[in-house]
Amino acid sequence: MRPTNWIDYDPSFIRQRYNDIASFFPFFELLFLLPPGIRRKAVRRLQLRPGDSVLEIGCGTGRNLPFLREAVGPQGHIFGVDVSEGMLSKARQLCTKRKWKNVTLIHSDASSYTVPNAVSGVIFSLSYATMPHHKEVLLHAWKQLQVGGNLVIMDAKLPPGIRGRLLLPYSVWIMKRTVLGNPFIQPWKELAELSEQFKIEELLFGSYYICTGRKPLATVP
Numbered sequence: 001m002r003p004t005n006w007i008d009y010d011p012s013f014i015r016q017r018y019n020d021i022a023s024f025f026p027f028f029e030l031l032f033l034l035p036p037g038i039r040r041k042a043v044r045r046l047q048l049r050p051g052d053s054v055l056e057i058g059c060g061t062g063r064n065l066p067f068l069r070e071a072v073g074p075q076g077h078i079f080g081v082d083v084s085e086g087m088l089s090k091a092r093q094l095c096t097k098r099k100w101k102n103v104t105l106i107h108s109d110a111s112s113y114t115v116p117n118a119v120s121g122v123i124f125s126l127s128y129a130t131m132p133h134h135k136e137v138l139l140h141a142w143k144q145l146q147v148g149g150n151l152v153i154m155d156a157k158l159p160p161g162i163r164g165r166l167l168l169p170y171s172v173w174i175m176k177r178t179v180l181g182n183p184f185i186q187p188w189k190e191l192a193e194l195s196e197q198f199k200i201e202e203l204l205f206g207s208y209y210i211c212t213g214r215k216p217l218a219t220v221p
């Protein structure tokens with residue numbers, strides 16, 4: 001195993017990979033030591049209120065939907081977009097089981113889906129690093145966010161210093177074989193550039209983060 005540069009995968013390859021792993025997706029939370037409570041925490045950073053609308057980009061099997069639904073309540077609305085129909089079918093099963101009527105799930109590349117009206121919050125949860133065109137997707141998502149709304153990115157990252165450098169070859173190796181998250185990118189810098197108020201919080205010794213950016217009144221894009 002040795003570090004290599006990341007190869008940006010084709011969207012059809014990403015879609016197929018997620019279709020293949022959809023049935024055992026929760027297993028990856030254990031494999032990658034997803035910190036307990038991180039999803040609830042990430043959703044809390046959106047500062048949503050009952051009746052709000054929210055967009056999850058790369059919503060997958062819907063693991064965040066219970067927290068998003070709790071935040072916006074039955075009067076609010078949740079939009080979830082995902083490129084993998086296999087992942088989305090699990091999310092649909094969850095909505096049916098819980099009888100949620102205010103969740104709209106869309107099968108699309110996130111760069112080409114636009115919500116009907118600007119939303120109160122946008123979240124990328126474990127999805128940003130899987131998108132080769134992440135900057136384009138971020139700018140598109142930013143345009144769909146209401147002024148004063150929060151955009152949250154939650155994901156894994158390499159821990160700082162020597163531990164990160166030692167982990168890099170393993171990280172590249174395992175990512176290519178599983179969830180296709182590019183360990184070389186630094187999404188928090190991309191969000192900080194757009195935001196008025198920006199915060200980042202690290203978890204599990206710097207191997208996970210939640211970053212939040214608020215959309216300012218006067219915004220460039």
Ligand SMILES: C[S@@+](CC[C@H](N)C(=O)[O-])C[C@H]1O[C@@H](n2cnc3c(N)ncnc32)[C@H](O)[C@@H]1O
Binds near residue numbers: 018064084111130
């Ligand atoms: C690691 S999963 C995370 C799923 C979910 N957000 C969660 O926290 O459990 C990444 C998701 O991003 C989706 N994805 C990757 N590229 C995408 C794109 N260009 N447009 C929409 N969804 C995409 C994948 O299909 C997958 O469901």
